[in-house]
Structures are given as structure tokens and as C-alpha cells.
Amino acid sequence: MTDSTTHPSPGSGRDDMFQKGDVIIRCTDIFKSYDGRPILKGVSLDVKKGETLVIMGSSGHGKSTLLRLMIGAEKPDSGEIELFGQKITSMAEEELYPIKRRFGVLFQSGALYNSMTVGENISLPLREHTDLDDKIIDIIVKLKLELVGLRDFEHLIPAQLSGGMKKRVGLARAIALDPEIIFYDEPGAGLDPVMLAVIDELITGLGEKLGVASIVVTHEMHSAFRIADRMVLLHGGHILAEGTPDEIRKSDDPVLQQFIQGKAEGPIPLRLSSRDFAEDLLGSE
């Protein structure tokens, strides 16, 4: 037991239990810019308990930024973010800790602790935030590794794993404390189609059976339609479209259709340069 507000076992002892369908994350009019360059320009969205929300969008249009804001890694320039009914944007770091113990994050690269073994990576949140016995922790680690199909890899270090395996260990770590929300940053990147299907089933299963809310940032359209209860398309710092997978499929928005069908031609510009090409080549004279 290390930190001040530990709970005896993951998932218990919370006095603000949410029912399936209750809003568990609320973003209201979020603005965020870097070095004067606006990335998010008034984004508002709700996520309900047990729901899988897929956030789509071209690179550089604010998906990962929105994710970092929702996990409290950064603060928005303006707007409000509520997790479990508590406004995290005005919270000090230590006030956020009890909330952070209630969600898990799967980072794009896996973000495993390279100096620790696979088993230690997964057991770290359990050792730091619970007073569970070592034997119980070992059992939980095996259970989580079995879920991602890597039970025999407990004693390896991350350098001995492939990119996809790191991702799976990262997922096992993210679910170590049985979180109520899991954030996934590009869960499909680096995974083979079979493993991607396994991860997709895991995401869906966690939502259906345990009421875990999943926020998935992804480019994998096939996977996105397979897992999503609801989808949003972030474009130009705004939410351009929002709906169920069926509504998104049937939408006649050309930007949305170009994105989900992966077409090179369409309203989403390939070239991001603002200056005229000929002028750039020949000079401004």
C-alpha cells in the first residue's frame, strides 16, 4: 500500500457507482491549442457507462489530444471535462489520483516500463494501489495475461517482445485494476488481423459483461465498425459527425464517406501546405 486513498480490491468501495447508460465522461466545449495553433475548437461529447465510443479522424486533427485531455495528462485551454461526475479540469494532480485509479489507458506504443518484466508491468498498479497479497497479485497477473494470450511471457522484459505483444501486455496492464473506463490509443496499430479481432472481442466483452466504457481512437475502419456503439469523426478541431455505426455508414457527408471508405480523392485535402505550389517553387516575385 503506497498512496493515501487505497482500496482493498480493485473496483470496490466506491460510493458513486454508475448504472449502465449513465453519463460517465462529459466533455463540454473543449478548446486546446499548441504554440498558437488551434487543435480542438469547441468539442463536446458524452460517453455512457458500458458504451464503446470510437473516435475517428485524420492525423493531426486532435484525436490523441482529446484523449490526453480526458485522461488528465493535459488541461484544456477552456471548457470542462467531467469523469465520474467530477470536474477534472479544475483538480490538482493529487485530487485526480482516485479518479485515475478508476480508468486504464492503452497507449499507442504500449508504453511498457522497459526496466520491468511483463509480470511486473502488470502488477505495478496492483502493488501500488491495493494492499492485496503477493500471491493474489500473481494470480491476477496470470488472469490478465491469459486474457491477452501471453500467460507464458510473464518473465520476459519488453525488449524481448514484438510490437504487437507489447500492445497486448499494455492492454493487460490497463485492465489490471478492473477499470470502469478504458482509453485505447490506436489499439490496432502493429497487431495482426487475428489478434486485432481478439482485442476487439475483449473490448466488446468488457463493455457488455462488466459495463466498462471504452473510448477507442482508431484508424482501423473495419475494427471500428465491429466494436463501436457510437462513433464520432473529429475534423478540423470539431466533431463533424456523430452516430451509431449504421447512421455513420448511411451518412451522406462527403468528408465522412471519404474517411470511412479510405478514398484518396475527396474533400479531405492530401496537401496541408497553405502556400500556392507554383509560388513556392518560383518565389513570390
Added chain:
Amino acid sequence: MLAVLALGRDFVYWLVIAPFKGFKVRFHEAARQAVRIGVNALPIVFLVNFFVGVTLAITVADILRIFGPVEYTGAVMGVGFWRELSPLLTGVVMSGYAGASLAAEIGTMKVGEELMALEASALNPVRFLCVPRLLGVLLMVPVLTLFGNLCGIFGGYLVCTGLLDISPQLFYDRMLDPMKVKDIWVGGGKSVIFGGIVGLVGLGQGMQVRGGAEGVGRATTNAVVYSIIMIIAADCILTVALYF
């Protein structure tokens, strides 16, 4: 510099204030870091201090021979190493060894999103990573300085007894003649301050890394350069303040 000061403030918070709020200091990790940093650096610190001890003894003896009292080489070795050379040499060696290693390690963790993963797991990176490492450096730099002292003086002793025909007893007596208790605590105090500089600058540079592998390389170089400059400047200021 601001990052180093901010890290120093956070270090004091997580070491002194936060334990009262239930955030325990990871002393077992600090001990592991002390062994990792200290034991591996021992041979380098030994060799550097020994070679400088031999060189200094020959240089000083050469000068003293002009005036006659060559046996006072021992006096220069004692005061010189306890008060000045050993803390300085060990500090500089540790800048290159521990400071660079800390900056590269923490910087690589930052680039690999490990620090963000810690934060997302409600674990503060300063408490979890920096405090144990800084405690390890703060403990080991004075210990290494003490051993470095002995090695430097031993180098001078070999020169005096082997080349200058000074008896071991005379070397020992002359070494202690001008030495004051103040010299010992000044040397010890300097080694703690230099350890703090090595740790804070190395960790501070690592925490500030941006831009992938290039950023890690830049932070590592900066950690070594800045901590050497700061150690030499601090040494100069302390010597002027305490002896003039």
C-alpha cells in the same frame, strides 16, 4: 535552470511533505539505485583520484624541492584531497557517469510514453522515479568521494614513500599537520552539494526531453556540461565564502 529548481522543489515536496499525506518514499528503490550508481562508478572514481594523486604529488614535490621541505608534499595531499580535489574530481566523474545515465534513462522513458503511463496510473514520476534516484546519488557521491580521497592520498603516499624516500610515518604526520576538522566537513558538505547538482541536473534534463532520440542525446550532453559547470562554479563560490 528553472527546470532544475522546479525539480528540486518537487523533490523536497515528495520527500518531506507528501509522506505525511500517505505517499511513501520508495527507500528500497533508492537503495537499489545507490548500488546501481555507486558500485559501478567505484573503479572510475578510484582510478581518476589515484592518477591525480600521483601526478599532484610529483608536481608538488618538484616545486617544494626548490625550497627544501619535500616532506610537506603529504600536507598538500591531505588538505588538497579532503577539501578540494576529491569532491571536485568525484563530482565531475559522476556528472559524466551518473548524470548522463539519469538524463538518458528518464529521457528515453519520456519519449517512450512511460512517464505518461505512470501519470495515467496515478503514479507521480517525480515520486516514483526521480526521488529514489536522487537519494541514491545523494548517498553515493559522498561515499565515493570518501573512497576517492583515500585513493588520491594513497597515490601521493606511493610517490612520497617510493620515489622521495619519505617514511610512511612522516608522510602521515605531515598530512595531518595542517588539516582542520573544518576541512573534513567542508569536503563532505561539498560532496553532498555536488551529488545534488549531478542528480537534479541529470534528472531535470531527462524530464524535459522533447523530440525523440535527438532530444535524448541533447539532454544527455546538456546534463554533463551543465552539471560540470555548476559543480566547478559551486566549488569556487564555496571555497571563497568559507576560506576568505
